[in-house]
Amino acid sequence: MIKQYTYNEIHIKDIFSRTEEKNEIAEVVTEIIATVRQKGDIALREYSLRFDGAALEDMEVSPEEMQKAYDAVDKEFISILEEAAEHIRGYHEKQKRSDTMYMPREGVILGQKITPLEKVGLYVPGGTANYPSTVLMNGIPAKIAGVKEIIMVTPAKGGKINTEVLAAAKIAGVDRIFKIGGAQAIAALAYGTETIPKVDKIVGPGNAFVAEAKKQVYGRVSIDMIAGPSEILVIADGQSEGAVVAADLLSQAEHDAMASAVLITDSKELAEAVSVCLEEQIPLLPRKDIARKSIDDNGKIILSESIEEAIEIANQIAPEHLELCVDNPFEYLAQIRHAGSIFLGRNAPEALGDYFSGTNHTLPTAGSARFASPLSVDDFIKKSSFTYYTKDALLKEAEKINTFAQREGLTAHGKSAMIRFEKEGEK
Amino acid sequence: MIKQYTYNEIHIKDIFSRTEEKNEIAEVVTEIIATVRQKGDIALREYSLRFDGAALEDMEVSPEEMQKAYDAVDKEFISILEEAAEHIRGYHEKQKRSDTMYMPREGVILGQKITPLEKVGLYVPGGTANYPSTVLMNGIPAKIAGVKEIIMVTPAKGGKINTEVLAAAKIAGVDRIFKIGGAQAIAALAYGTETIPKVDKIVGPGNAFVAEAKKQVYGRVSIDMIAGPSEILVIADGQSEGAVVAADLLSQAEHDAMASAVLITDSKELAEAVSVCLEEQIPLLPRKDIARKSIDDNGKIILSESIEEAIEIANQIAPEHLELCVDNPFEYLAQIRHAGSIFLGRNAPEALGDYFSGTNHTLPTAGSARFASPLSVDDFIKKSSFTYYTKDALLKEAEKINTFAQREGLTAHGKSAMIRFEKEGEK
Numbered sequence: 001m002i003k004q005y006t007y008n009e010i011h012i013k014d015i016f017s018r019t020e021e022k023n024e025i026a027e028v029v030t031e032i033i034a035t036v037r038q039k040g041d042i043a044l045r046e047y048s049l050r051f052d053g054a055a056l057e058d059m060e061v062s063p064e065e066m067q068k069a070y071d072a073v074d075k076e077f078i079s080i081l082e083e084a085a086e087h088i089r090g091y092h093e094k095q096k097r098s099d100t101m102y103m104p105r106e107g108v109i110l111g112q113k114i115t116p117l118e119k120v121g122l123y124v125p126g127g128t129a130n131y132p133s134t135v136l137m138n139g140i141p142a143k144i145a146g147v148k149e150i151i152m153v154t155p156a157k158g159g160k161i162n163t164e165v166l167a168a169a170k171i172a173g174v175d176r177i178f179k180i181g182g183a184q185a186i187a188a189l190a191y192g193t194e195t196i197p198k199v200d201k202i203v204g205p206g207n208a209f210v211a212e213a214k215k216q217v218y219g220r221v222s223i224d225m226i227a228g229p230s231e232i233l234v235i236a237d238g239q240s241e242g243a244v245v246a247a248d249l250l251s252q253a254e255h256d257a258m259a260s261a262v263l264i265t266d267s268k269e270l271a272e273a274v275s276v277c278l279e280e281q282i283p284l285l286p287r288k289d290i291a292r293k294s295i296d297d298n299g300k301i302i303l304s305e306s307i308e309e310a311i312e313i314a315n316q317i318a319p320e321h322l323e324l325c326v327d328n329p330f331e332y333l334a335q336i337r338h339a340g341s342i343f344l345g346r347n348a349p350e351a352l353g354d355y356f357s358g359t360n361h362t363l364p365t366a367g368s369a370r371f372a373s374p375l376s377v378d379d380f381i382k383k384s385s386f387t388y389y390t391k392d393a394l395l396k397e398a399e400k401i402n403t404f405a406q407r408e409g410l411t412a413h414g415k416s417a418m419i420r421f422e423k424e425g426e427k
Numbered sequence: 428m429i430k431q432y433t434y435n436e437i438h439i440k441d442i443f444s445r446t447e448e449k450n451e452i453a454e455v456v457t458e459i460i461a462t463v464r465q466k467g468d469i470a471l472r473e474y475s476l477r478f479d480g481a482a483l484e485d486m487e488v489s490p491e492e493m494q495k496a497y498d499a500v501d502k503e504f505i506s507i508l509e510e511a512a513e514h515i516r517g518y519h520e521k522q523k524r525s526d527t528m529y530m531p532r533e534g535v536i537l538g539q540k541i542t543p544l545e546k547v548g549l550y551v552p553g554g555t556a557n558y559p560s561t562v563l564m565n566g567i568p569a570k571i572a573g574v575k576e577i578i579m580v581t582p583a584k585g586g587k588i589n590t591e592v593l594a595a596a597k598i599a600g601v602d603r604i605f606k607i608g609g610a611q612a613i614a615a616l617a618y619g620t621e622t623i624p625k626v627d628k629i630v631g632p633g634n635a636f637v638a639e640a641k642k643q644v645y646g647r648v649s650i651d652m653i654a655g656p657s658e659i660l661v662i663a664d665g666q667s668e669g670a671v672v673a674a675d676l677l678s679q680a681e682h683d684a685m686a687s688a689v690l691i692t693d694s695k696e697l698a699e700a701v702s703v704c705l706e707e708q709i710p711l712l713p714r715k716d717i718a719r720k721s722i723d724d725n726g727k728i729i730l731s732e733s734i735e736e737a738i739e740i741a742n743q744i745a746p747e748h749l750e751l752c753v754d755n756p757f758e759y760l761a762q763i764r765h766a767g768s769i770f771l772g773r774n775a776p777e778a779l780g781d782y783f784s785g786t787n788h789t790l791p792t793a794g795s796a797r798f799a800s801p802l803s804v805d806d807f808i809k810k811s812s813f814t815y816y817t818k819d820a821l822l823k824e825a826e827k828i829n830t831f832a833q834r835e836g837l838t839a840h841g842k843s844a845m846i847r848f849e850k851e852g853e854k
Binding site for chain 2: 076077080081083084087095109110115130131132133164201215222241243247248250251253277281286291329330337338339340347348349350357358359369370373374376378382384386387388393394397400404408412414419
C-alpha cells in the first residue's frame with residue numbers, strides 16, 4: 001500500500017532512493033579495468049565466458065548478422081521503430097548549434113567553433129529486458145551531432161544479441177557493434193584493446209558495475225551521467241482520474257524495485273482514489289512483483305495545499321520525470337526549475353517520452369536535475385574558442401596584460417605579449 | 428635544452444605529461460571527505476589549522492573585510508581587472524541561450540527550458556601564487572548564466588586571503604567567500620556543513636588533492652573538469668620570429684615543472700632559432716627553475732613537412748592552447764578539430780586568453796579537448812525538456828507506444844497511454 005504524507009512530514013532528501021557508492025563494487029571494477037588494460041582482448045573473452053556464458057569467436061557483429069537480425073523483426077515493429085526514430089530525429093535536429101564569431105573591438109575577432117566528437121561508445125544493457133529504445137535515444141543525437149563512429153557494446157548471453165536491439169542499431173546508424181558487456185566493455189571503450197577502439201565518450205545506462213566503471217574512467221574519456229533508479233513525480237489536481245494517475249505511477253514502478261513513483265496532489269479525494277486504483281492495477285501487471293515492491297518501498301503520496309505548493313515541493317525534489325496533470329499546465333511551466341523531462345497536461349503520460357514523442361529518455365536522476373540535463377546533441381559536440389588580434393589591437397592591451405601577469409607572478413606571460421613590440425636588441 | 432623530433436619519431440600519447448591516478452592521494456582524500464561529512468565545521472577548522480596554519484574564528488569573509496581588501500588594491504590594477512571583466516562579460520554574454528519550443532505534429536508541443544544552476548562553488552587555489560584571473564574566469568560566466576549564489580572557497584594561509592583575489596571576487600560578483608581550501612573545501616561544498624552551503628556544481632582549478640576530491644564527489648554534484656598541468660602547442664611557419672615563439676612557449680613552461688610547451692614547425696631554421704632563444708630567455712625569468720625543468724622534461728620541437736601536417740599532428744594531440752603563427756590563419760581554422768582555445772596569427776599570444784581578450788582560460792587538458800570544451804555559460808545552466816499532447820494527438824500514437832512498450836516487456840508503460848482511451852469499466 002502506498003504511504004501518504006503531508007509537506008511537513010516529508011524529508012525531501014528521502015523522497016527518491018539514492019544508492020551510496022558501494023566499496024565492494026568499486027574494488028571489483030578497479031580490478032576488471034586493470035585486467036582489460038593489461039590483457040586486452042584476452043581479458044574480454046575470459047570475462048564474456050564467465051559472466052555471459054559466451055565463448056566468442058568474433059567479438060564484432062558482422063554486417064550479415066546485422067542484416068539477418070533486421071530481417072527477422074516483423075514489419076509492424078520496424079515501422080514503429082522508424083517512426084519513433086523520425087520523431088527523435090526531428091526534436092534533436094533543433095538542438096544543433098552553429099559556430100559563432102564576434103568582433104568586440106577594432107582588430108579583435110573572438111569566436112567559438114563547434115566540432116562533433118569523433119568516436120562515441122554506446123552501452124546497451126542486456127539482462128532481463130531488451131531495450132531498442134535505448135539504442136535510438138543514444139544513437140540518433142550522436143549521429144545528428146556528426147559523430148564519425150558510434151561503437152555499441154552489449155552483453156551477448158550465450159553469444160546472441162536480441163534482434164530488435166540490432167534492428168534499432170541499424171535504424172539509429174550505429175557503425176560497429178561488439179558483443180561485450182559489463183565493466184569490461186567500459187574499460188575496453190576507455191582504453192582500447194586490439195579489437196575494440198578507444199572512444200572519446202561513453203553513453204548509455206547499465207547496472208551498478210557499468211555505472212561504477214563509467215565513474216572510474218571519467219576524465220580519461222567523457223561520460224553522459226551516472227544514472228540511478230528511475231523516478232516519476234506526478235502533480236495532479238482534483239479533476240484528475242485516479243485510475244489514470246495510478247497507471248502513470250506504475251509505468252515507473254514496474255522498472256525495478258528501486259524505482260520511485262510519487263504523487264503530489266492538493267486533493268484528498270484523488271489521493272484516496274489513486275491509492276485504491278494502485279491496489280487494483282498492481283495484481284494485473286506481468287511485472288507485479290517489481291511494481292509491488294517499488295510502490296511499497298518507495299511509493300509516496302504527498303498532500304499539498306495547492307498546485308503552486310506542489311510545484312515548490314517538486315523543485316526541491318528535482319525529479320527525473322515530472323507530470324503536471326492539470327487543465328492549464330503552461331500556466332505553471334515557468335515555475336518549474338528542476339526536472340529532467342516535464343510532461344504537461346492530462347494527455348502526456350511519461351511513456352510518450354520513453355518511446356515516441358521525440359524528446360530524449362536519458363535523463364538526470366536522484367536529484368541531479370538540479371545541475372544536469374537530458375541527453376542531447378550538446379553531449380556529442382565540443383567547443384573550441386578562437387582569438388585573432390591585429391598587431392595594433394594587441395598593442396592597445398599588451399601593457400595591461402603584462403601588468404596583470406606580473407601581479408600573478410607570471411612574468412613570462414607578460415613577456416610573450418610585450419616581446420612583439422620590443423626592438424631587435426631587447427628581445 | 429629542448430628536444431627535437433620528426434613526426435615519425437614521436438608517440439602522440441607521450442606529447443603532454445599525463446598524471447595517472449595516485450592511489451595514496453585517493454585514500455587521503457576519501458578520508459578527508461568522510462570526516463567532513465561526519466564532523467562538519469569542526470573538521471574544517473581542524474584541517475585549516477593543520478594544512479593552512481589558520482586558526483579560523485570566522486570561516487566567512489565579512490563584507491567589511493571584502494571592502495577593505497578592495498580598497499587596498501591600487502587603482503591601476505582595479506581598472507585593469509574591470510576592463511578584463513568587461514571583455515570576459517562581452518564574450519560570455521554571446522553564449523546565453525533561450526528556451527525553445529517546437530510543434531512537430533498537430534496537437535504536439537515539444538521544447539527545451541533553460542534554467543540557471545542555483546548555487547555554484549568556486550575553488551580558488553592559494554599556495555605560491557594568487558590568481559585573480561581565475562576568479563573572473565569562473566565567476567563571470569556563472570553570473571551571466573543567472574546563478575543565484577556563487578560561493579567561493581580558498582585556503583587562507585595564516586587566516587589571510589590575497590587582497591587582489593578578493594577585489595576580483597567583488598568585481599566578478601561572488602556572493603560569499605569562505606577561508607577553506609583543499610579536499611576539505613570540496614567536501615564541504617558537495618555535502619554542506621553547518622556554515623558552508625551545499626552547492627550544485629563545483630568549478631575551479633586546484634592541486635592534486637582538490638582534483639581528486641572533485642572526482643570523488645562527481646555525480647553527487649556536477650564539476651567543471653579534472654584539469655591537468657597546462658600545455659601549449661605552437662604551430663609556426665618559417666616567417667615566424669624565434670624569440671617570439673620562444674617567449675610564447677615559456678609563458679606556459681613557467682606555470683609548473685609538469686607543464687608542457689611544444690612547437691611544431693615546417694622550418695628547420697625556426698626550430699634552431701627557437702632552441703637558441705629558449706636558452707637565452709630562460710635564465711632571465713624569475714621562475715627560471717620551473718621553466719627550465721618544464722622545457723627539459725616536457726618541451727619538444729617537432730619538424731613537420733608542412734603546416735597542414737602540423738595541424739594534423741595537433742589534432743592528434745588535442746592541446747589545451749593552440750597557437751597558429753602564420754600569415755593567413757583563418758585558411759586553416761576549419762582543419763583544426765581538437766583544441767581547447769585557438770590563437771590565430773602572429774599577434775595572438777596565448778596570454779591574451781589567460782587575462783584579457785574575453786575568452787575563458789579554463790580549458791580541457793591532457794588531450795581531453797577531444798571531448799571537452801572551454802568553461803562557458805553552458806556550464807552554469809541546465810535544460811529540461813517538455814512535452815504537451817492533446818488527447819487527439821495522443822490517440823494517434825497510443826497504440827504504437829503500447830506495442831513498443833510490450834516489446835520491451837514493460838506493459839505498464841503501454842497501459843499508461845491506453846488507459847486514457849478505455850471505457851470506465853475497463854480501467
